[in-house]
Amino acid sequence: MAKLPVAEENIVKHFGPTLNYAPKDGYVGRDEPDEAVKTHCCFCGMQCGIQLLVKENKVVGFEPWMEFPFNEGRLCPKGVQRYLQNNHPDRLLSPLKSVPGQGFVPTSWDDAMDKTVSEIKRIQEKYGNDAFSMLSGVSLTNEKSYLVGKFARVALKTKNLDYNGRLCMVSAGAGNKKAFGLDRASNNYSDLEYAEVIIVAGANISETFPTLTHWIWKARDRGAKIIVIDPRMIPLARTADIHLDVRPGTDSALYGAMLKYLVDHDMLDHDFIDNYTSGFQETIDAVKDYTLEWAEEVTGIDKNKIREAAELWGKAKTSFLLHARGIEHHSKGVDNVVGCINLVLATGRIGKPYCGYGTITGQGNGQGGREHGHKCDQLPGNRDIENPEHRKYISDVWGINEKDLPGKGLSAYEIIEAIHRGEIKGLISICFNPLVSLPNSNYVREALEKLEYYVCIDFFLNETARHADIVLAGSLQEEEEGTTTSAEGRVIRIRQAVTPPGMARTDTSIILELAKRLGVKDKFTYENSEAIFNELRVASKGGTADYYGITYKRIEDEMGVFWPCPEIGHPGTPRLWEDRKFKTPDGKAHFNAAPYKLPGEVTDADYPVILTTGRVVSQYLSGTQTRRIGKLVDQYPEPLLEIHPKLAQQYGIKQRELIKVSTRRGEGIFPANIVETIREDTVFIPYHWSGKKSANQLTPGTLDPISKIPEFKVCACHLEPLKEIAAPSKESTAYASV
Numbered sequence: 001m002a003k004l005p006v007a008e009e010n011i012v013k014h015f016g017p018t019l020n021y022a023p024k025d026g027y028v029g030r031d032e033p034d035e036a037v038k039t040h041c042c043f044c045g046m047q048c049g050i051q052l053l054v055k056e057n058k059v060v061g062f063e064p065w066m067e068f069p070f071n072e073g074r075l076c077p078k079g080v081q082r083y084l085q086n087n088h089p090d091r092l093l094s095p096l097k098s099v100p101g102q103g104f105v106p107t108s109w110d111d112a113m114d115k116t117v118s119e120i121k122r123i124q125e126k127y128g129n130d131a132f133s134m135l136s137g138v139s140l141t142n143e144k145s146y147l148v149g150k151f152a153r154v155a156l157k158t159k160n161l162d163y164n165g166r167l168c169m170v171s172a173g174a175g176n177k178k179a180f181g182l183d184r185a186s187n188n189y190s191d192l193e194y195a196e197v198i199i200v201a202g203a204n205i206s207e208t209f210p211t212l213t214h215w216i217w218k219a220r221d222r223g224a225k226i227i228v229i230d231p232r233m234i235p236l237a238r239t240a241d242i243h244l245d246v247r248p249g250t251d252s253a254l255y256g257a258m259l260k261y262l263v264d265h266d267m268l269d270h271d272f273i274d275n276y277t278s279g280f281q282e283t284i285d286a287v288k289d290y291t292l293e294w295a296e297e298v299t300g301i302d303k304n305k306i307r308e309a310a311e312l313w314g315k316a317k318t319s320f321l322l323h324a325r326g327i328e329h330h331s332k333g334v335d336n337v338v339g340c341i342n343l344v345l346a347t348g349r350i351g352k353p354y355c356g357y358g359t360i361t362g363q364g365n366g367q368g369g370r371e372h373g374h375k376c377d378q379l380p381g382n383r384d385i386e387n388p389e390h391r392k393y394i395s396d397v398w399g400i401n402e403k404d405l406p407g408k409g410l411s412a413y414e415i416i417e418a419i420h421r422g423e424i425k426g427l428i429s430i431c432f433n434p435l436v437s438l439p440n441s442n443y444v445r446e447a448l449e450k451l452e453y454y455v456c457i458d459f460f461l462n463e464t465a466r467h468a469d470i471v472l473a474g475s476l477q478e479e480e481e482g483t484t485t486s487a488e489g490r491v492i493r494i495r496q497a498v499t500p501p502g503m504a505r506t507d508t509s510i511i512l513e514l515a516k517r518l519g520v521k522d523k524f525t526y527e528n529s530e531a532i533f534n535e536l537r538v539a540s541k542g543g544t545a546d547y548y549g550i551t552y553k554r555i556e557d558e559m560g561v562f563w564p565c566p567e568i569g570h571p572g573t574p575r576l577w578e579d580r581k582f583k584t585p586d587g588k589a590h591f592n593a594a595p596y597k598l599p600g601e602v603t604d605a606d607y608p609v610i611l612t613t614g615r616v617v618s619q620y621l622s623g624t625q626t627r628r629i630g631k632l633v634d635q636y637p638e639p640l641l642e643i644h645p646k647l648a649q650q651y652g653i654k655q656r657e658l659i660k661v662s663t664r665r666g667e668g669i670f671p672a673n674i675v676e677t678i679r680e681d682t683v684f685i686p687y688h689w690s691g692k693k694s695a696n697q698l699t700p701g702t703l704d705p706i707s708k709i710p711e712f713k714v715c716a717c718h719l720e721p722l723k724e725i726a727a728p729s730k731e732s733t734a735y736a737s738v
């Protein structure tokens, strides 16, 4: 049973999080490294180029990689500290087994593998193949993502595989497919520089994708107008021309009203609409009543600001629209995304220089990881697992009979629900910390405790791994060769800088060994990561995410290659849609009606305040890595409740007073941070922490019906000041970033 073997404090004592700082004078060998390895930051979707300095098989520092074209040497606070996760005192050095009363004790690889394989077989023989599930992460390289997808379907023979991109960009992916038939940002980011108007919707770029700020500032320096849509006055909004402080959960009302304004004032590209799109009339019919006055009432934004934004967007000759989780983490996430795309299509500003649209991928390999088959409904090349032709093609590549290829499985949160129902009994996870990152974390914890067997592959013992029966010590990003795909759609090389320490193994070798012991060694014989990539190339050939023409050599020679790249001699595609041939069945870009609908939970007398969640600059997602790096924690040591002075006054709340925040799912206590940079009806809590500091104790498991993304960005809460001031932080500048 996947319960904690000893009290959590004892586990934390041995496995952290421990704060790792660089030695005062730097690591020995920092000034005379054996090697400077050109690779990429392991964190967000910007995938900034970086050089890791290596001495005697240890990463001892970093240098900027000035030639890499996206970030040109720039790095954010996470990038400059990321090397400290290597050589970390919490690093898992051997397989562990959970022993009740003792904790996690080292064991041999043979023992760990034998136990895992025998439990997989036992559970599947007793309950069926789909009773064993798999959850994976998109910090994994393309090769590992592909391998996980194949492993789950061919070795585990389960349909229930999903990934933590489900919590990230799936609404964008689904919206992109509906509109364009393909899921990728339409341009590389250098096109931003000459855009006349840039809309940034629900994307705290300066904190969550900091190096992208540079491209927006370049445009601003050339006179571009910047429009930021966000309930908080995020750093980018402070220098924007217009800040639309949208009420959480009302985004589609705003986009609908802007679209109606464009129609009413004939700010449309009729040639583009008539010749290259479909669905325009139904879409504008859906917003025909969305006046500026109505939109002001629903969204809480001054109607004059909405008009001004629509005017700027409508009159621009070149433009770019970017969005991220702020509009995607909703039970109407796909509606929000297509609402944005409708504005782009109405003005025809796509597929041309300095005109584009894109979601900003959050996770390191959020783009590539969502293309090659570790989603519950997808096969490599962004193929559909329910499409007979796609199934046949991939079955042939994998050398299996199509009838043996499992069908569509459950999404990440649905897997948790199925564990509760007793339908799923076993779980293997890799680089995913659902106890922190999924909504309604108390419900997730209860699910973990119901599992008959849980095996976790990871390099740190994160909060979810503490529930595992067996932990297989896997590899950090810099311990294996591979590729990732940045938010621009650029496929890049991840280089192995060091080998895994102690008895830890590469993730790839662990998966291959499990496949061998599950009796399918012949389907999993690869000499190295490049061999996996070469099979991925073939598997993706003919799919919308076609990597066939991309090779390791080309990536290195060309500093990355943009997919689609269907042939060896193909140059790659930095800017999509220049040919106006979209990947939809009719070859046209699709408008999609996106009428405004209420969020899954609205405020009422019991829960009168809107709660929204997000990230801070120094932390990354569930914090498995960044809560272990000293300076990143110093910068923002604990989650704070951001609240507007007027709302604080209403409750008599003082700065840093402890506030009990309750929702229908749970409660947590957070120090108040009274700021004028948030709407008066909304509070914000960052979600990187666990246990009593977890924002996701509060968030709902309401899912978007199409993308199955949870609604992290809006729920109803109750505030109760506890009349106790939180102890001061030891770092006086700890919250400088908020």
Ligand code: SF4
Binding pocket: 041, 042, 043, 044, 045, 046, 047, 048, 074, 075, 076, 077, 078, 079, 080, 208, 209, 210, 211, 212
């Ligand atoms: S912007 Fe993203 S990829 Fe670049 S250094 Fe920061 S966390 Fe790493």
